[in-house]
Amino acid sequence: MKRDKLTIIHDILLAVQRKGKIKPTHLLYKSNLSYQRMKEYVDELKQKQLVDEIEEDGQKLFNLTEKGYKFLADYTRMREFTESFGL
Amino acid sequence: MVIVANSPQWFLGVDSALEILFFLISIAIALFSFKIYCYTSKKRYLFFNLAFVLMAFSFLARSLTNYLVYGAIQKDISVAAKLAAVSNVYDVGFLIHILLMLTAYMILIALSLNIRDVRTLALLFLLVVLATVISTNIYTIYYIVSAILLSFILTHFYYNAVTKSSLSAWGVFSAFAVLLLSQGIFLFVQLNRYMYLLGHAFQALAYLILLVVFVMVLRR
Numbered sequence: 001m002k003r004d005k006l007t008i009i010h011d012i013l014l015a016v017q018r019k020g021k022i023k024p025t026h027l028l029y030k031s032n033l034s035y036q037r038m039k040e041y042v043d044e045l046k047q048k049q050l051v052d053e054i055e056e057d058g059q060k061l062f063n064l065t066e067k068g069y070k071f072l073a074d075y076t077r078m079r080e081f082t083e084s085f086g087l
Numbered sequence: 088m089v090i091v092a093n094s095p096q097w098f099l100g101v102d103s104a105l106e107i108l109f110f111l112i113s114i115a116i117a118l119f120s121f122k123i124y125c126y127t128s129k130k131r132y133l134f135f136n137l138a139f140v141l142m143a144f145s146f147l148a149r150s151l152t153n154y155l156v157y158g159a160i161q162k163d164i165s166v167a168a169k170l171a172a173v174s175n176v177y178d179v180g181f182l183i184h185i186l187l188m189l190t191a192y193m194i195l196i197a198l199s200l201n202i203r204d205v206r207t208l209a210l211l212f213l214l215v216v217l218a219t220v221i222s223t224n225i226y227t228i229y230y231i232v233s234a235i236l237l238s239f240i241l242t243h244f245y246y247n248a249v250t251k252s253s254l255s256a257w258g259v260f261s262a263f264a265v266l267l268l269s270q271g272i273f274l275f276v277q278l279n280r281y282m283y284l285l286g287h288a289f290q291a292l293a294y295l296i297l298l299v300v301f302v303m304v305l306r307r
Contacts, residue, residue: 005127048126071126078123080304084255086247087120087131087198 006082008033009050010075012041013068016051021061093276094283099157102283105291106150112294113143116301131198138194145187152180182220185229189215192236199243227274234270241267255300262296265289 003011008031015030016022022030028038042062045051050068054061064072081087094102117139124132156173193212202208215232222228241263248256269289275282 005129006123009127044128050126074122076307077304078119078126080253080255080307081119082123082132083247083251083253084259084300084304085135086243086251086256086259087135 006075006078008041009045009071010079012038012045013050013064013072016062016064016068017072021054021056021063024060024062027062093280095280098284098287099160100154102287103150103153103157105287106146106153109146109290109294110143110150112298112301113139113146116297117143119301119304134194134198138191138198141187141191141194145184145191148180148183148187152177152184155180181225185219185225186216189219189229189232189236192233192240195240196236199240226276230270230274234267234274237263237267237270255303258296258300258303262293262300265296266293269293 012027012031015027019026024038024042027042028035031038031041033041042051045068046053048067049065050071051062052065054063117136120132120136120139123129124136155176159173159176190212193208193215196202196211197208202211215236219225219228219232241260244256244260244263248260250256266289269286272282272286272289276286
């Protein structure tokens, strides 16, 4: 089934939350997206300050920001809202 | 242009208060939709937010109009002076109310029926607004057009409720069904003064159902 944008954002942020800090390759596998689509999503999430990009031992990693945790906490409510109104 | 509310005396003012309640509920729903838009940047949520903002301000315009009109009616002046004072206020206020509400319904129609072509939307909007505004009986035509638009919106909520079969989806469907019923009742306001009261009662029930659904969503 085709995932909507809200679900994809949730899946990406959940993958980051579960690992704490996640490598781009691991995130690519977990998010189930093409490289290009994942890059677009991650850029958007960084711009919206939902994820942070950090560097550890020369390795690029992503972790969740405060706003990212807030999104995950609000996700069920947002999903229920969009489903109630058929959005 | 229109007949000032044919309503029981004691209800004048209560209607204004109810419209403020509808304003607040609509704003709450609009804000939540805007929050989802901020996370996703999906225009669908922005337009849904816009529809409820327009609904909210439509009720605010109606509430302020009624408040000003009832204030003028209760002043110790001649009937002619009262009529002169309320006529323009009521005409302008009601016109703002219907323009905002019809625009809100058109946005909900576009979202429900997945209309993406701007020209199609513009054509529908112009037909709906012009047919209503230039009509000689703007009050009746407005409620007929509202009922037609709401019945199309309702089909979307019905299919959504059947597909999702969740309590909140059925709640939204019920709220819009009751809202549609209230528009039908408002059509007969000029025949019986209790119709105005009954129409507001059904409208209040519709918004209370929406409020319950919204609270259910927030408590998840």
